[in-house]
Amino acid sequence: MSDPAIEAARREVRRRYENGRGVTEFEAQAMIDAAREALAPIRALIDGLEVDLANAPHESWPAIVVEALGRLEPLIYTTEELTDD
Secondary structure: OOOHHHHHHHHHHHHHOHHHOOOOHHHHHHHHHHHHHHHHHHHHHHHHHHHHHHHOOHHHHHHHHHHHHHHHHHHHOOHHHHHOO
8 A cells, every 4th residue: 555645755855865865764754744744634625525425415516526626726736826827
């Protein structure tokens, strides 16, 4: 089973350091913790979406999904990206 936080930290280590050399265990754990922190509200939103969809009639699903996508945007994109036209 993969862990998105660990995978993100590994990508960052490879990007910053040749073959991961030079990164301390503390730095690696800080990257994983930061990624998990960034993902936490997205996970919560997805969990809520699953509950909303399970309790809603099928004809309401498109509106529920569109609303959830709107709530996801500020969790994924920077303010600048959201305001660029």
